[in-house]
Amino acid sequence: MTPSDDIATFAAPPYPGTPLADAALLEALWRVVAAEGWRGATIEAIAAEAGVSAAGLRARFPIRALLLARHASVVDRVVIDGTIPDGGGSPRERVFDVLMRRFDALQPGRAGILRLMEELPRDPLTALAIVPLLPVSMARMAEAAGIAADGALGAVRVNGMAGVWLAAMRAWRKDDSVDLSATMAALDKALDRAEGLARSLRLPDGDRMTLTAEPIQP
Incomplete structure (x- = not known):
């Protein structure tokens, strides 16, 4: 066994908690896209x-967009x-x-994801x-952070989180550092910008940027 083989054997799986067949499929997806x-x-x-x-794959995912939806769901589940x-x-x-941690979960498919984003x-x-x-995905992330994402106010919070995510995503696309x-x-x-906007709109301290809202009650 070579050193590289040893690393590959004992490296953490890219999508922990995901069925091996699905994890292998997502890895294959992003290798092909890259x-x-x-x-x-x-x-x-x-x-x-x-x-x-191909017949079995097509039966499960009749259109390729469903593979992207499966990837998003798996990434969300890894974070949760x-x-x-x-x-x-x-x-x-x-x-x-x-x-x-969601950005970390995207890293295994980074090359393919970046190429897809370039082509969109x-x-x-x-x-x-x-x-x-x-x-x-942002509703799932809000709930993972203990932020209620239901109802009309929840939708506003989800939109706020999406805006924050997209702003950070622009940096992630160029960020090749190990620690991001x-x-x-x-x-x-x-x-910071989102919280500043919330203050300018005079949102209460308990609901800054519509993300720091009342936590989900157990």
Whole structure:
């Protein structure tokens, strides 16, 4: 066994808690996208990379956008499963922690995700398919941070978190550091701006930026 083989054998799985078949499929998805682009990431190419039958893959995911939805769901679940209930800290600190861990969960597919993001402006149909995934994920992240995401006010909070996420995402796309330090700094600044906006709108201290709201009651 070579040193690289040893590292590969004992490295942590990219999507902990996910069925091995699904984890392998998502890894294959992003390898193909990174190499061939989204246009070249056909069901047949992804199936071949994952070592599964194209017919079986197509039966489960009739359109490729469903693979993207599955990835988003898996990433959300990784973050939720890694969240310590009643972990303490301020709402802002909990939001920061949850969103940074979501960026960490994106890292295994980084090359493919970046290429997909580069191609989205030229693929409006895929972009439209992805757009609805963001508020769903942000609602899950809000709840993981102990922030209520239901009702009319919850929707506003989710939109606020989505804005913070997208601002930090711009930094993540360029951040090739091991510790994602530039992404952390951008996320911190985005939270500052959001809180500043909340103060200018005279939102109460208990609901700054519509993220630091009343926590979810057990």
